[in-house]
Amino acid sequence: MLLTGRTAVISGAASKRGIGRATAELFAEHGARVAVLDLDAEAAQEAAAALPKVGHGEHIGVRCDVADRASCEAASVATIGAFGAINILINNAGITQPVKTLDITGKDWERIVSVNMTGVLHLSQAFIPNMRDNGGGSIACMSSVSAQRGGGIFGGPHYSAAKAGVLGLAKAMAREFGPVGIRVNSVTPGLIQTDITGDKLTPEMRVDILKGIPLNRLGEARDVANIYLFLASDLSAYVTGAVLDVNGGMLIH
Numbered sequence: 105m106l107l108t109g110r111t112a113v114i115s116g117a118a119s120k121r122g123i124g125r126a127t128a129e130l131f132a133e134h135g136a137r138v139a140v141l142d143l144d145a146e147a148a149q150e151a152a153a154a155l156p157k158v159g160h161g162e163h164i165g166v167r168c169d170v171a172d173r174a175s176c177e178a179a180s181v182a183t184i185g186a187f188g189a190i191n192i193l194i195n196n197a198g199i200t201q202p203v204k205t206l207d208i209t210g211k212d213w214e215r216i217v218s219v220n221m222t223g224v225l226h227l228s229q230a231f232i233p234n235m236r237d238n239g240g241g242s243i244a245c246m247s248s249v250s251a252q253r254g255g256g257i258f259g260g261p262h263y264s265a266a267k268a269g270v271l272g273l274a275k276a277m278a279r280e281f282g283p284v285g286i287r288v289n290s291v292t293p294g295l296i297q298t299d300i301t302g303d304k305l306t307p308e309m310r311v312d313i314l315k316g317i318p319l320n321r322l323g324e325a326r327d328v329a330n331i332y333l334f335l336a337s338d339l340s341a342y343v344t345g346a347v348l349d350v351n352g353g354m355l356i357h
């Protein structure tokens with residue numbers, strides 16, 4: 105049990121096969137009280153209700169659109185009202201879109217960047233004051249191997265740009281908030297089997313991608329949840345501003 109008595113907020117944690125949901129389950133198994141934040145209030149509440157019980161109170165599900173600053177502030181008020189001190193924030197929510205540079209519309213750019221990158225800023229701004237005033241905490245931010253290798257897996261260039269922006273933002277926050285005990289790190293997964301790709305990942309694409317993965321399998325949501333657990337727990341007490349690859353060796357650098 106690595107998170108006994110801790111409180112954790114996880115964005116994008118309602119979707120059934122998603123990384124956020126797997127992380128919420130793993131954190132609850134390790135004793136954390138979890139706030140599931142997601143676009144749909146009912147789905148978030150259902151996900152929270154299905155988590156393993158912990159000793160220090162109920163899990164909660166809260167509506168939050170990370171692209172909307174006011175929605176993040178409202179979610180933080182609700183979560184802090186229920187939990188008091190927040191120890192862990194997982195900036196996990198994200199969306200993708202497989203398009204090429206010349207096909208990216210202004211609306212596409214705005215949508216992809218605002219959810220994947222600006223959302224990390226919004227939610228961090230909403231929870232950092234609470235963490236700072238309660239002696240610190242751990243923030244983990246979702247980037248992607250697409251940020252490091254210039255896409256080429258599934259998401260378009262706007263997705264790569266947004267996920268690369270997350271790395272810079274997380275490192276800058278790590279530097280700024282280290283002195284008050286808040287660690288900030290990022291994860292860069294390769295292709296993980298969730299529903300984010302919808303029906304756009306064809307069997308042929310899958311075979312092609314597998315050829316480039318030394319560990320010879322696609323990732324599972326739990327593979328990433330395990331790394332979030334490491335970053336959330338005291339096992340990583342001296343780690344901040346780091347980027348952890350979870351890609352089966354797809355990118356070795």
Ligand SMILES: NC(=O)c1ccc[n+]([C@@H]2O[C@H](COP(=O)([O-])OP(=O)(O)OC[C@H]3O[C@@H](n4cnc5c(N)ncnc54)[C@H](O)[C@@H]3O)[C@@H](O)[C@H]2O)c1
Nearest residue numbers: 116118119122123169170196197198248293295296298300
């Ligand atoms: N699956 C992969 O191969 C892969 C690889 C690298 C990075 N990622 C990243 O991992 C994260 C989780 O993705 P996943 O694969 O579990 O997909 P998923 O679609 O299962 O989960 C994404 C979750 O984010 C939620 N969400 C979407 N927009 C939101 C918003 N504006 N506000 C709040 N919540 C929102 C969705 O409702 C969903 O629950 C994303 O940031 C994604 O970009 C995924």
